Amino acid sequence: MNFWLELTVSALLMIGGIFVLVGSIGLFRLKDAYTRLHAPTKATTVGLGGILLSSVIYMSHLQGYINVHALLITLFLVITAPVTAHILAKVAMHHKVKTMESTQNEGLVDKAREQKTADDEASSSSNK
Amino acid sequence: MSLLSRLLPTPGRSAILLAIWLMLNATVSLGHIILGAVFAIAIPLLCAPLQISQPRIKKPFKALKYFFMVLGDVVVANVQVAILVLGPMSRIKPGFVAVPLDIKEIRPITILASTVTMTPGTVTAELSKDKRYLYVHVLQMPDDEQEVIRLIKDRYESAIKEMFQC
Amino acid sequence: MLAFTLLCVGIMISIGLVLNLWRLLVGPDVVDRILALDTMFINSIALIMVYGIHKGTSLYFEAALLIAMLGFVSSVAFGKYILRGDIIE
Numbered sequence: 001m002n003f004w005l006e007l008t009v010s011a012l013l014m015i016g017g018i019f020v021l022v023g024s025i026g027l028f029r030l031k032d033a034y035t036r037l038h039a040p041t042k043a044t045t046v047g048l049g050g051i052l053l054s055s056v057i058y059m060s061h062l063q064g065y066i067n068v069h070a071l072l073i074t075l076f077l078v079i080t081a082p083v084t085a086h087i088l089a090k091v092a093m094h095h096k097v098k099t100m101e102s103t104q105n106e107g108l109v110d111k112a113r114e115q116k117t118a119d120d121e122a123s124s125s126s127n128k
Numbered sequence: 129m130s131l132l133s134r135l136l137p138t139p140g141r142s143a144i145l146l147a148i149w150l151m152l153n154a155t156v157s158l159g160h161i162i163l164g165a166v167f168a169i170a171i172p173l174l175c176a177p178l179q180i181s182q183p184r185i186k187k188p189f190k191a192l193k194y195f196f197m198v199l200g201d202v203v204v205a206n207v208q209v210a211i212l213v214l215g216p217m218s219r220i221k222p223g224f225v226a227v228p229l230d231i232k233e234i235r236p237i238t239i240l241a242s243t244v245t246m247t248p249g250t251v252t253a254e255l256s257k258d259k260r261y262l263y264v265h266v267l268q269m270p271d272d273e274q275e276v277i278r279l280i281k282d283r284y285e286s287a288i289k290e291m292f293q294c
Numbered sequence: 295m296l297a298f299t300l301l302c303v304g305i306m307i308s309i310g311l312v313l314n315l316w317r318l319l320v321g322p323d324v325v326d327r328i329l330a331l332d333t334m335f336i337n338s339i340a341l342i343m344v345y346g347i348h349k350g351t352s353l354y355f356e357a358a359l360l361i362a363m364l365g366f367v368s369s370v371a372f373g374k375y376i377l378r379g380d381i382i383e
Contacts, residue, residue, distance in 0.1 A: 017303035024310030
């Protein structure tokens with residue numbers, strides 16, 4: 001195996017591994033649910049992207065033809081990661097999860113929640 | 129309406145389906161191209177009743193440029209978040225921001241919300257009922273919250289507006 | 295060099311999985327638990343891909359794709375259930 005190819009694959013793997021680990025460390029260390037949302041959804045997408053890219057390069061080298069199907073997982077994750085993050089943020093907002101003490105503009109959470117409950121009452125009364 | 133446009137109501141979607149089928153099987157043999165083409169024609173036809181009319185992307189090249197710009201920003205976002213996460217916790221000052229929206233249609237707003245979630249230190253939490261504000265959680269709040277709003281509006285919303293021509 | 299890198303990355307991802315497990319068990323709120331589960335899905339995809347490179351086969355790709363799809367659907371279903379008390383609205 002070519003030295004430079006091996007170096008590229010190893011470097012991409014290493015970057016990916018570091019970012020996956022940072023995502024998990026963020027999940028472990030950060031103080032409240034909202035800030036915890038930031039670490040995994042961001043760090044893991046690029047971490048996984050690096051690992052899958054290195055897999056594409058290595059498999060293409062091994063099998064002798066360009067094999068890009070691992071990129072499908074990256075594509076899928078890039079589309080779905082924001083949706084998961086958005087739904088979890090929404091859950092945290094309407095579940096009255098405690099925020100960090102230093103959080104600014106906390107009033108906006110109540111604003112969004114009130115809107116939501118008013119909407120729910122309107123829809124439940126229209127169902128009756 | 130010609131036969132071709134009746135068979136292929138959404139040519140772009142059919143092309144993407146065919147490309148994904150070929151990628152999934154990691155082959156370009158004739159048999160898989162024919163099978164993929166059958167799926168690419170049949171699935172949009174079956175799903176046609178589910179469609180809601182949405183604004184279309186008018187400038188595909190602008191969309192491609194936007195995609196690569198966001199890709200670059202995602203890498204920057206990851207490095208920034210990694211530095212914040214590994215640094216001392218007392219340095220993190222989170223906060224909420226309500227970003228006023230100029231765009232009204234649901235598809236551009238979805239793209240904007242997803243982009244905001246992917247890029248530096250921001251996560252979309254909620255869209256207000258009247259679709260005029262996007263509630264965003266910021267990991268590292270600058271002293272002036274207008275800075276975040278300006279970044280989102282100038283960098284992403286204007287590009288999306290250009291893309292959809294609305 | 296590649297064998298050593300694969301070992302290092304495998305260990306890093308495994309440490310990440312342990313940290314996620316801690317958050318899954320301790321996590322003060324239900325949101326943290328869903329988030330930890332979602333991160334565990336993603337870490338296990340990474341572990342499977344690293345193992346696939348180690349073995350030199352792309353057979354594990356299907357498993358990784360399945361975990362990616364099921365992980366997304368289950369996280370969204372959990373979120374919806376907590377949000378509305380019901381999956382089907």
